[in-house]
Amino acid sequence: MPTPADAPPFDRPALLSALRARIARLERSGATEALSARGEDAIPLSRAIDAGLPWGGLPRAALHEILAAEPGAAAGFAALVLARAGGTVLWIAPDPDAWPPGLARFGLSPAHLVLVRAPRAQDALWAMEETLRCPAVGAALLMTGALDLTAARRLQLAAEAGGVLGLLLRPDEDNASPTAALTRWRIGATPSDSASPHAIGDPAWSLDLLRCRGGRPATWRATWHGEDLVTEEGATPARQRA
């Protein structure tokens, strides 16, 4: 292995970080071009979460996996990510039931949402890959079941080529298989802070970052308050490592 010439010979951490950066550059060579046109390459979620992620937010040009412990909360979180990615977003599902009146609360306007119905798994994967390769799209969401590693890797490569953020929305399962996605989240619902039994208050979610390439798993409890995601550091550790 060639040693970088400028690094001091015994500075192990510096050497390692240089090599990591190099590998990261190699892995994402295709995406840099597409991302440089957009300015920033990570989507901010909230201050606490951004600090916990190595990219300072949820990176574009990558695939992220969301395990839906609760369908409503997961769809809300996905809508939030899609809306913050900006531009036209595609929602690909066997039977897309996304409903804009509710999604609009998270900033996702119906004018930016395109729905694609793909009952067959091959069609859905093809549509997702085509979408991720198109730089004119902001983000794409695919509702799917379990995905094999090859398909996920293909989608990850397509996302890198197009600079598009891809979301995989899957039903929750306890021992999820390994994935090629950059991060894996489990989104569940928690009781809200509302004091009255006659008002359900702001949406409150539990966000488990189960897997994160180059980062640590973590748990947050987040509340959607007005236009912002307000988080408090979760006291409980991640339920389990998936």
Place this chain on the structure above:
Amino acid sequence: MRRRCCGTPRIGEGAPRGQPPAPPAALPIDLFANATAVPLPLPAPFATGSGEVAASPAGVQEAAPPGRAHPDPHRRTLALLLPRLPVERLRRPGPVAVWAQRGAQRVVVSVSTEAEAAGLRVGQALADAQAILPGVVLVPEDAAGDAVMLGRLALWCLRFTPLVGVEAQDGLLLDITGVAHLFGGEAALRAEVLGRLARLGLTARGAVAGAPGTALALVRAGSGGVVAAGEEAAAARPLSLAALRLEPRLVSALHGLGLRDVGSVAAQPRPGLVRRFGTGLARALEEALGQAARPISPIRPPPEMQVAQDFADPVVTREGIEAALGLLLEALCRALREAGRGARRMLLRAHRVDGAVQEVAIGTGLATRDPKHLVRLFHGKLERLEPDCGYDRITLEAPGTDPLTGVQESLGTAGRAARQAELAQLLDRLSQRLPVWRLAPRASHWPERAMARVNAFEPMEMPVHWAPRPRPVRLLRRPPALEVMAEVPDGPPFRLRLGRIWQRVLRAEGPERIEPEWWRDRPDRLPRDYYRVELDSGVRLWVCRAGPMGPQGRWVLHGHLP
């Protein structure tokens, strides 16, 4: 009637008098449903090049003459008659006859050449035919099958001209205005068509004339050939009355008057003829003499643009088809650019060597003439072609085009326009295989009607007053039923059962009463009371009770709240 049925039917005299043999000019089933009477644009010099790629925009602006106006003197028509189609499409060796039930009688409606040589005739009673030739293969008539076969032949004829119409049960009309020179003249074109039909094993008669009615009269009377422009009346006069395709009753009445050919009928004073025999005869006469126009109902609307490629050796492989498609697309896109238009639909038509015709169509959301994009749209669909023994001709046409002028890009909008075009191309590709749509808000408070599916390609205008409300992010299309317990009959849910587990409701907001829209709904639709509930697990649901409070009300889960 009953008395006549007792007599033996005479041989070779046509159908019995009381019963016209077949409903004239009534095609049993129109399988090619778009045989609408489109106004016929004059096929402008049409480039169906043999061996070379060529393109030509046909004039859209040239409107057709209205139905009964004087026929167009420049139009040329080739009429084809397939008298033995019901027998020949069976492809059986030996003497064959097709019979059908006509009233109380079974009569022969079509005979093969061998059977005719043995003495069988069309219109003979079935028993007579069996007596004359006991070994004849008898097949019951299948009018729908014949119509399908004729429709297929009409598609096949599109290799000669883009304007082909089906005529009754056994005829085809080809508008060959401006195409004959590509085949070396009208006589050569006629010979080519008849020769190719003979190779397919079909007996056919063909005649070329200026008026479609004259050409049809010629083939129906048993002759053929090419009639020069302006000679229609002279050519039609000596024909027998069979040329006019009249009811047998009318023919025998005319025979009774001593009128045995078209010319002698035409010489009679017209008012008297109309008074005695109706306008049908007069109309048939005028059409046959070329004095009245007869419209052709094309099986496919004539395309605005078309390019074609012929192959000396049939193309079988996918690579070959793709290469041909690339060439054709390039030529068509060049023609589109010159005309300042972009295609909205495209149709690839592949003519197989054995006469079958296969079609592949694509559509685009926005007008386009980018060959690279169009190739990708065709890519997934080429799998449907079945090049069994290969294609000897592939045509590509643009049935629908829109004006598309070059886009002038300014400094500020260059990137945006390119991005929009890219997005439109992506949606095009997706919509070739999958349904793609957007949801637009609609003025309705009924949840299922609040959003309407709209075209994904059109930019959406948001209504001014549309604001987000506490609504579910996912609306279930088939809402599952719930079991609900409430402390008081009209109170919010206290416990609810979804699936097998009873869950406690922590918080409930509501009710929100939504009344059915009486101006739109059926009258028995019940009002709904919606609650937003939070279970003790934190799950938030949008549940509703349809109908009255108490045990009659039906509870369903209608959506998931975030």
